[in-house]
Amino acid sequence: MKKLTLTMVALAAGMLAGTAIAQTAAQPPKAEPSMQKVLDAMASLKPKPIETLSPEEARKQPSAADAVKKVLQDAGQSTAPEPGVTMKTQTVQGKGGSFPVHIFTPEGKGPFPVIVYYHGGGFVIADTKVYEASVRALAKGAKAIVVSADYRLAPEHKFPTQPEDAFAAYKWAIENAKSFNGDATRVAVAGESAGGNLATVVSMMARDQKAQLPVHQLLVYPVVDNDMNNASYKKNANAKPLNKAMMGWFFKHYGADPKSPYALPLKATSLKGLPPATVITAEIDPLMTEGKAYADRLKKEGVTVNYRHFTGVTHEFFGMGAVVPKAKEAQQFAADELTKAFTAKR
Secondary structure, three states, X not given: OHHHHHHHHHHHHHHHHHHHHHHHOXXXXXXXXXXXXXXXXXXXXXXXXXXXXXXXXXXXXXXXXXXXXXXXXXXXXXXXXOOOEEEEEEEEEEOOEEEEEEEEEEOOOOOEEEEEEEOOOOOOOOXXXXXXXXXXXXXXXXXXXXXXXXXXXXXXXXXXXXXXXXHHHHHHHHHHHHHHOEEEEEEEEEEEOHHHHHHHHHHHHHHHOOXXXXXXXXXXXXXXXXXXXXXXXXXXXXXXXXXXXXXXXXXXXXXXXXXXXXXXXXXXXXXXXXOOEEEEEEXXXXXXXXXXXXXXXXXXXXXXXXXXEEEEEEOOHHHOOOOOHHHHHHHHHHHHHHHXXXXXXX
């Protein structure tokens, strides 16, 4: 009897342990069908876990843009960029080095308002090419010239190179707007993920240095904090295409000062005096909680904010307008908010 009792105790302990493991390895929310198609396409490209790679190896992995391309190819649809936007490249001088900016111009007469855009990739990977669908959508939707900055990446270029390059690109766009048919009085900033971080950090730098403020800041699932135990990190610890382990890897390679508001804007003493903001978050994303918290804090400190949360979609969904209807909706929402800001400045 004693042996049986011990066996039962052992079984019960095993069941409890199994429950604890299941609770720890929480499954992210279910993706809606068009989003799931992209996730399936991504899986078929067999990306290696970013957190197990060197930065050089990580930069060669298939991206969300590659997954969208595969969905289009599988459906027999064109993968060519949407027409109606032209692109040229110029060079900006940053502190201790230069970097390219890509200028996307919509059809029409101008002078056009200007959006300075910063791509995602955890400050370590990716470039404008990976995020070109977002850039083109904003150029067409907001009828604005988009200056997309390929800021220098970590860990080869240490923090604060990235925010300094981002601010240099912003200042360059204002100073040179006339030369590319832009309106220097109507300049906004925008970015996704790490780029959302840089967009709001540039707004802070402009405020702190008493420079011309952006007329608007578009922040798409921005990185603004390093609390990796908040609700959405727990819920989406194993999400795709971004998970908790990857964010740890990005933070490690970025090597930023965690106390600096120019690294983690949610830690700023004050957000007062920043430009009006549009903040977008996704449900299946470790960054959802901090994005919402940042929108709430901006609002609390007197900044006009329009916040929109999208369910059933993942991190990186914003640029997937060609195959995910909610991405098209988010792009239109963002373009409308930017258009309002530009119109108000006329």
